[in-house]
Amino acid sequence: MRPAHLLVxxxxxxxxxxxxxxxxxxxxxxxxxxLIPDLLRDVGEVEQKxxxxxxxxxxxxxxxxxxxxxxxxxxxxxxxxxxxxxxxAAIGTAAPAATGITGDNYETTVAYEKRAVSPxxxxxxxxxxxxxxxxxMQAQAPAALEAKSNMFGSEYTGQQVxxxxxxxxxxxxxxxxxxxxxxxIVPPWxx
Numbered sequence: 001m002r003p004a005h006l007l008v009x010x011x012x013x014x015x016x017x018x019x020x021x022x023x024x025x026x027x028x029x030x031x032x033x034x035l036i037p038d039l040l041r042d043v044g045e046v047e048q049k050x051x052x053x054x055x056x057x058x059x060x061x062x063x064x065x066x067x068x069x070x071x072x073x074x075x076x077x078x079x080x081x082x083x084x085x086x087x088x089a090a091i092g093t094a095a096p097a098a099t100g101i102t103g104d105n106y107e108t109t110v111a112y113e114k115r116a117v118s119p120x121x122x123x124x125x126x127x128x129x130x131x132x133x134x135x136x137m138q139a140q141a142p143a144a145l146e147a148k149s150n151m152f153g154s155e156y157t158g159q160q161v162x163x164x165x166x167x168x169x170x171x172x173x174x175x176x177x178x179x180x181x182x183x184x185i186v187p188p189w190x191x
Contacts, residue, residue, distance in 0.1 A: 035145065035159060036137050039166050043137070046169040047130040050080060052188040053176050054126055059119040061183050073179050075113060077122040080172050082109035084129035087165040088136035090151040091144075091158050096132065106152065137162060 054077050062074035071079060085095035089103030101108045117125065145159040156164070177187055 033142060036140055036162065039162055040134060040137055042166055043130070043134060043169065046166075046173050047134075049187070049189060050077075050169070050173055050176060051123065051127055051130070053173075053180055054119075054123045056188050057119075057176075057180060057183070057185055061179075061185070062119045062122070064179060064183060066179070066182060071175075073176070074117070074119065074122055076172055076175055076179070077119075077126050078113035078115065078117070079109075080169065081122075081125045081129035082112040083165070083168055084126075084133040085109070085112070087151075087161050087168075088133060091147070091149045091156075091161050093136040093139065103149075103151075133165065137165075 057073055062077075063072050065072040065075075082099075082101060085099050085101045086103065086106065086109045089095040089101055091103070094103070095101040099108075099112055101112055140158060140162070145157060145162075147158050148155045149158070149161070150156075151161065180187055
């Protein structure tokens with residue numbers, strides 16, 4: 001390689017090499033300040049679809065399950081509600097006492113979702129759980145996103161828990177869509 005070409009190659013290599021990301025500096029603050037609003041927008045969209053779908057499924061289909069050992073429609077609705085309470089509780093925002101859910105014992109969520117409630121009550125509980133989840137997310141201080149908590153026997157940052165809470169909702173939205181379609185119910189937003 002000729003010296004001029006070598007100089008150009010080295011200059012380009014240096015110019016194109018990504019810089020090390022700053023550790024705990026103000027440059028990281030914009031990302032943290034947009035995380036919760038971005039997640040809240042997503043949670044709001046999933047909430048609308050889950051609630052609309054839960055309302056569209058007839059009461060006689062709330063016991064539907066695609067196979068033994070799989071959650072029924074009603075159990076999925078209450079499972080989503082229970083985790084909407086549990087995840088914030090696991091990182092320090094106590095769930096309403098009436099739920100019985102505590103952040104240090106996942107069995108409390110299992111008890112919550114195993115209760116026998118009417119489909120109308122399940123929808124109301126789902127809506128209340130989303131209000132709680134969104135309020136807890138909005139109250140999250142940016143610095144707390146880096147704080148670690150123990151959940152499921154592992155350490156998670158607040159940021160990881162909020163992302164997990166959001167992706168969890170998508171998992172069960174997909175499940176509910178499949179349940180609806182298996183029962184010839186068209187999701188309301190697809191009509």
